[in-house]
Amino acid sequence: MREGKGMAMVTSDSAASAPSWAHAVVTGGAGFVGSHLCSSLLAQGATVTCVDDFCTGTPENVAHLRGRTGFTLLRRDVTEPFDVERPADLVLHFASPASPADYLRLPLHTLETGSLGTRNALALARRHGARFVLASTSEAYGDPQQHPQSERYWGNVNPVGPRSVYDEAKRFGEALTIAEAGSNGTDTAVVRLFNTYGPRMRGHDGRAVPTFIRQALAGEPLTVTGDGAQTRSLAYIDDTVRGILAMAASDLRGPVNIGNADEITMLDLAHKIIRLAGSRSTVEFIGRPTDDPAVRCPDITLARGKLQWAPAVSADEGLARTIEWFRARVAA
Numbered sequence: 001m002r003e004g005k006g007m008a009m010v011t012s013d014s015a016a017s018a019p020s021w022a023h024a025v026v027t028g029g030a031g032f033v034g035s036h037l038c039s040s041l042l043a044q045g046a047t048v049t050c051v052d053d054f055c056t057g058t059p060e061n062v063a064h065l066r067g068r069t070g071f072t073l074l075r076r077d078v079t080e081p082f083d084v085e086r087p088a089d090l091v092l093h094f095a096s097p098a099s100p101a102d103y104l105r106l107p108l109h110t111l112e113t114g115s116l117g118t119r120n121a122l123a124l125a126r127r128h129g130a131r132f133v134l135a136s137t138s139e140a141y142g143d144p145q146q147h148p149q150s151e152r153y154w155g156n157v158n159p160v161g162p163r164s165v166y167d168e169a170k171r172f173g174e175a176l177t178i179a180e181a182g183s184n185g186t187d188t189a190v191v192r193l194f195n196t197y198g199p200r201m202r203g204h205d206g207r208a209v210p211t212f213i214r215q216a217l218a219g220e221p222l223t224v225t226g227d228g229a230q231t232r233s234l235a236y237i238d239d240t241v242r243g244i245l246a247m248a249a250s251d252l253r254g255p256v257n258i259g260n261a262d263e264i265t266m267l268d269l270a271h272k273i274i275r276l277a278g279s280r281s282t283v284e285f286i287g288r289p290t291d292d293p294a295v296r297c298p299d300i301t302l303a304r305g306k307l308q309w310a311p312a313v314s315a316d317e318g319l320a321r322t323i324e325w326f327r328a329r330v331a332a
């Protein structure tokens with residue numbers, strides 16, 4: 001574990017003996033993952049600047065933080081150079097459309113955010129002498145031919161398929177982040193997040209968990225793509241945030257996989273959500289998207305060993321919490 005620059009070590013729920021960051025910049029901070037990172041960092045005593053252009057996130061995601069001492073929300077598109085007013089010691093670069101529905105709708109913006117946006121976020125970290133963490137993705141492995149996926153696997157990505165705008169932007173972002181450390185000595189890290197779910201996902205963002213929950217709560221059929229035999233490994237947001245902050249607090253460069261190694265088929269996930277929601281919905285099979293990966297499961301040996309991190313929230317528990325959050329919003 002590294003010391004925060006000139007700061008005392010603190011103990012917190014999310015990262016025992018993590019450095020206490022003075023000022024963290026979270027790009028994409030008004031999105032699903034970013035908003036939870038902002039909350040966690042503020043809870044640890046950091047000042048937080050959330051930078052977002054709201055292309056897929058919303059100010060509502062951080063409405064509970066507005067007015068809190070130490071929280072600033074900046075509307076900026078990170079594809080343009082940007083800066084923050086006070087010295088920063090941590091930059092978490094999470095800006096990017098992330099759901100297939102979003103990046104297929106915003107292909108050029110996704111490519112530019114992964115390339116120009118990463119360049120600008122790295123430049124910010126360099127100017128401030130800050131630790132930098134890139135949110136990369138299991139999509140870097142594409143439709144994997146190695147299972148589970150360890151960080152040593154180079155992936156199987158279609159460079160010109162519809163998903164390439166996201167996959168290749170992230171792969172370029174990884175290369176840029178590693179090169180920045182080598183060329184300019186910036187203290188950088190790459191985390192590869194596998195599917196994460198939890199409160200503040202959008203019911204219509206096209207990802208399986210929010211789609212199934214929305215449909216189950218409305219009593220509509222759950223639309224499972226293909227025959228539903230394709231697998232994903234789902235991590236609850238609290239576990240993911242803990243893993244990201246452990247990576248930030250470490251000396252590692254990465255890439256390091258952060259995800260839950262419990263694999264589930266999409267059909268089993270649909271039935272589980274129907275059961276947990278107490279719904280009478282049925283399942284309907286629909287066409288499978290192009291280049292949809294058949295399997296997805298992280299090898300998390302590295303995170304377990306080097307970060308002493310492992311997921312702690314079971315699928316039943318995490319899904320139940322997420323269903324309750326969606327139910328409360330439907331009722332509101």
Ligand SMILES: NC(=O)c1ccc[n+]([C@@H]2O[C@H](COP(=O)([O-])OP(=O)(O)OC[C@H]3O[C@@H](n4cnc5c(N)ncnc54)[C@H](O)[C@@H]3O)[C@@H](O)[C@H]2O)c1
Nearest residue numbers: 028030031032033053054055056057077078095096098196
């Ligand atoms: N949620 C997951 O399962 C998952 C898995 C792997 C990787 N990730 C990565 O984590 C990050 C966050 O994902 P998420 O699920 O929270 O998605 P999200 O869409 O909820 O959040 C992304 C945020 O980035 C903002 N953004 C996008 N382009 C921007 C730009 N050019 N300038 C400023 N802000 C911009 C959006 O408005 C949004 O608030 C992404 O980088 C994504 O690739 C997420």
